[in-house]
Amino acid sequence: DWEQRQEEDTLLIERMLLLVRNVLHVPADPTEEQGVDGDASLHDRVLWALHLSGLDDLLKFLASCPAEQQWALHVLEIISLMFRDQSPEELAALGQGQAAAEHREDTRELAALRQRELAERRGRALQRPSR
The missing domain is CATH 1.20.1280 (Monooxygenase)
Structure with missing residues (x-):
């Protein structure tokens, strides 16, 4: 304790x-x-x-x-x-480079998820019976 x-x-x-x-x-x-x-x-x-x-x-x-x-x-x-x-400049650049790379990867993943969601919606809309 x-x-x-x-x-x-x-x-x-x-x-x-x-x-x-x-x-x-x-x-x-x-x-x-x-x-x-x-x-x-x-x-x-x-x-x-x-x-x-x-x-x-x-x-x-x-x-x-x-x-x-x-x-x-x-x-x-x-x-x-x-x-x-370590030099402060290298540490700052490393952090910014990682942040930018992570942002690009997140944007890519988000776009892929959005495309998949739109495709699922289209598929569901086509499966609905028409009146």
Whole structure:
């Protein structure tokens, strides 16, 4: 129960957040990461492991829950370090590209559904007996 969290639990959570922050803070070693261009960097692999463990969802919870405001700066640092190798321009363009692609796909699906609905209406109208 979070309301009855003991001091020991609070310290454990803080230490875990600091550990994640420190792991993400380790700088990239260019000599270690000289692989094929498509290979994921060590930082990317750590991020993937954090995602698989569900830590990203926990961070979202801690960031959005008013009762957990004491962790806000730790969460902010971790999120900042998660995006440290990304340029804001690339992230914004990626989001816009995905949104535009999703919009085109949704429009295509909507048009196909509309055509199907019109065909069904025509079929029903032809099946009605005339008086």
